[in-house]
Each structure stands twice: as C-alpha cells, then as structure tokens.
Amino acid sequence: MSHNHLHDHVPLSGKNLLISIVLNIFITLAQIIGGIFSGSLALISDAIHNLSDVVSLIVSYVANLLTTKKQQTLDKTFGYKRAEIIAAFINAVTLILIAFFLAIEAIKRFNNPKVIDSNLVIWLAALGILFNGFSVLLLKKDASHNMNMKSAYLHLLTDMLASVAVLIGGLLMKYYRIFWVDAVLTIIISIYLLLMSWRIFINSLKILMLFAPNHIKIKDVIDELSKHQAIRNIHHVHIWQLNERNCHFEAHIEFKEDIHLSEFDCICKELEIILLEKFQINHSNFQPEYNRQESKKIIIQD
Numbered sequence: 001m002s003h004n005h006l007h008d009h010v011p012l013s014g015k016n017l018l019i020s021i022v023l024n025i026f027i028t029l030a031q032i033i034g035g036i037f038s039g040s041l042a043l044i045s046d047a048i049h050n051l052s053d054v055v056s057l058i059v060s061y062v063a064n065l066l067t068t069k070k071q072q073t074l075d076k077t078f079g080y081k082r083a084e085i086i087a088a089f090i091n092a093v094t095l096i097l098i099a100f101f102l103a104i105e106a107i108k109r110f111n112n113p114k115v116i117d118s119n120l121v122i123w124l125a126a127l128g129i130l131f132n133g134f135s136v137l138l139l140k141k142d143a144s145h146n147m148n149m150k151s152a153y154l155h156l157l158t159d160m161l162a163s164v165a166v167l168i169g170g171l172l173m174k175y176y177r178i179f180w181v182d183a184v185l186t187i188i189i190s191i192y193l194l195l196m197s198w199r200i201f202i203n204s205l206k207i208l209m210l211f212a213p214n215h216i217k218i219k220d221v222i223d224e225l226s227k228h229q230a231i232r233n234i235h236h237v238h239i240w241q242l243n244e245r246n247c248h249f250e251a252h253i254e255f256k257e258d259i260h261l262s263e264f265d266c267i268c269k270e271l272e273i274i275l276l277e278k279f280q281i282n283h284s285n286f287q288p289e290y291n292r293q294e295s296k297k298i299i300i301q302d
Contacts, residue, residue: 016138017138017149019135019138020057020135020138020156021054021057023134024054024156026131027047027050027128027131027132028047028050028054031044031050031124032044034120034121034124035047037117037120038117038120038121039115039116039117040120040121041105041109042166042186043120043125046159046163046166048101049098049158050159053155053156053159055094056155059091060084060091062083063084063087064084064149066079078242081243081246084146084243084244085243085244088147088151088200089205091151091154091155091200092204093201095151095154095193096194096201098190098193099191099193099197100194102162102186102189102193103186103187106190107187110183113180115179118170118171118174119170121170121173122167122170125163125167128159128163129160129164132157132159132160132163135156136157136160139152146244147203147204151200154193154196154197158192165182165188165189166182168182168185170182207242210240210241211240212240213241215280216247216279216280221239221249221275221279222237224274224278224279225251225253225271230256230267231255231256231267233253233254234252234253234298235251235295235296235298236251236252236287236295236297236298237298237299238250238251239281246283247281247282248283248285249275249281249283249285250284250285250287251286251287252289252294253287253288253289254289254290255290258290259288259290264288271286
C-alpha cells in the first residue's frame with residue numbers, strides 16, 4: 001500500500017475566543033439581572049440566548065485546544081482532529097434550536113405585549129451590541145477558514161443582531177409606546193439564524209457521516225486516474241473528509257502487468273499528484289492487485 005499526507009493547518013486565535021467567552025458571561029449576567037428588575041422578557045430571552053452561546057463558545061474553545069495539540073497515540077491514531085467538526089455540529093444544532101425558541105417567544109410576546117422599563121433595556125442592549133460587536137471582530141478572520149470558528153462567529157453575530165433588535169424595541173417603546181415591534185424583529189432574527197446555521201449543520205453532518213466532499217465527483221476521480229497506461233481497473237473506492245483540511249482517498253488498483261514494488265511506488269506518486277492538484281485530496285491509500293478475483297465495482301458495500 002502507498003500513503004500520501006499533506007497537512008495544512010491554519011493556526012487559530014484561541015485567545016480571541018477566550019476573550020469572547022468572558023465578555024459573553026458578563027453580558028449574560030447583566031441581562032438576566034436587568035431583565036428581572038425591568039420586567040423585560042426580551043432581555044431575559046436575550047440573556048438565555050447569550051447563555052447558550054457561552055456554552056457553545058466553551059465547546060468551540062476546548063475543541064480548538066484539542067485540535068492544535070499533538071494527540072495521536074496508538075489508540076487514537078487520528079488524535080482529536082474531528083473535535084472541531086463535532087463542536088461545529090453541536091453549535092449548529094443549538095443555533096437551530098435557539099432560532100425556534102426565539103420565534104416561539106416572539107409570537108407569545110406579540111400576542112401579549114407588556115409595559116417594561118425601557119431605559120434599562122436600552123442601556124443593556126447597547127452594552128450587548130458593544131461587547132458582541134468586539135467579539136465578532138476578534139473571530140472574523142478565523143471564521144473565514146474554519147467551520148468551528150464560523151459557527152462561534154455566527155453565534156456572536158446573531159447575539160449582536162438580537163441586541164440591536166432589543167435596542168430598537170426599547171427606543172420605540174420609550175418614545176412611541178410601540179411594544180409589538182420587538183417581537184417582529186425577533187422573528188426576523190430567528191429566520192436569519194436558522195438560514196445561516198443550516199449550512200453548517202449539513203456540512204458538519206456530511207463530514208461526520210464520511211460522505212464525499214461536495215466538490216468531488218467520484219466518477220471524475222476514477223476517470224482521471226484510469227488514464228494511466230498501467231492501470232486496468234480502479235474499484236472499492238472510498239473518499240471522505242477527516243475534517244475541513246484533510247480529504248482522504250483509498251482504493252484497490254488492478255494493474256495490467258505483474259509489476260515490481262518499485263514500479264508501483266512510482267505510479268502511486270504520480271496518482272498522488274493528480275489527486276492533490278486536481279481534486280485537493282491530500283491523503284491517499286492504494287492497494288495493488290493483479291488478476292485478483294473479486295468484484296470490480298467502484299463502490300462495494302463493506
């Protein structure tokens with residue numbers, strides 16, 4: 001068998017994530033206390049939202065720590081490389097649940113508006129915007145190339161938008177006595193939250209289920225590799241992602257001639273270059289065959 005590895009790990013700012021966690025804990029406590037004293041369900045709901053985000057951010061932080069450490073052992077041969085994907089999946093699920101929770105609470109609030117202390121709501125909403133906005137800026141760079149950080153980034157972004165909605169609602173309640181606008185804005189935010197988190201949920205689920213990446217068509221890979229003059233057939237193929245950066249390929253390769261091991265090694269190097277340059281597959285594993293009697297289907301149920 002032949003193996004090829006290419007590691008391309010982009011260092012992440014775990015320190016920035018830790019700062020965001022501390023800021024969100026402060027916001028959560030302030031909004032819970034403020035919601036109780038002002039009688040604002042909007043503030044309490046936003047505090048619950050922030051509390052769930054604190055938990056999710058802690059999960060993301062732990063996942064980032066595990067991923068950056070060298071943890072491969074004899075019984076953990078991949079280490080914790082999938083910790084980030086699991087964190088992204090958990091975060092996406094919680095985001096979806098939060099979206100539904102916010103929508104339900106908004107409908108209740110719309111049907112039964114209450115008079116609240118708008119001044120306290122305005123100041124605490126402004127504080128939430130300030131702190132969450134700063135946290136969003138801290139994670140923006142890492143969110144562009146990491147699914148786990150992107151889910152954490154979306155948590156904080158929706159927190160900030162929720163605080164904007166609460167602020168607008170507080171201003172309208174203070175100056176115009178319009179109490180239903182907060183519910184409308186909350187519903188809009190929940191819809192946005194659902195749409196943004198759904199893609200992360202699906203992508204992380206596909207990786208956990210060992211599905212082939214979206215950008216790779218197995219038939220295209222087989223057709224490209226089969227152009228090599230020494231290869232008769234390629235079958236028993238598996239393509240999957242270990243995480244966002246590592247894509248794996250394994251297959252049985254039937255050769256036309258009974259080649260030497262040195263020839264097989266040279267051919268494998270050629271195939272590895274094709275897989276890497278044309279399909280971004282950075283880990284390959286080939287099993288050679290010659291006149292072996294077995295199914296030659298591309299996909300074989302193990």
